[in-house]
Amino acid sequence: MAMTLRLTADDEKALAALAERDGVSKHAAAIAAIHEVAARRGHESAVAEASQKARSRYADLLERLGK
Known part of the structure; x- marks a missing residue:
């Protein structure tokens, strides 16, 4: 599926840097x-x-350990 992606100048710079890297x-x-x-x-x-x-399975144990 084709689509158009509109980027701000800053977004385009970030994408270009990522691609180059x-x-x-x-x-x-x-x-x-x-x-x-x-x-x-x-x-x-x-x-x-x-x-x-x-946390649900061990709720009782966690409660006891917290005391």
Whole structure:
């Protein structure tokens, strides 16, 4: 799917710097950044969910340890 991405001058400079640093096109740098953020947020959600499950499972123990 084709789309147009409108960037401010500062955003374009940041994208150009990222692309140059990685030795890729601005298109490739933008795609890589999208995938990186999506993976990071997926990981953060998984960690938060696992933490919540552990806190629920061990609530009694955590309460006793806190005393």
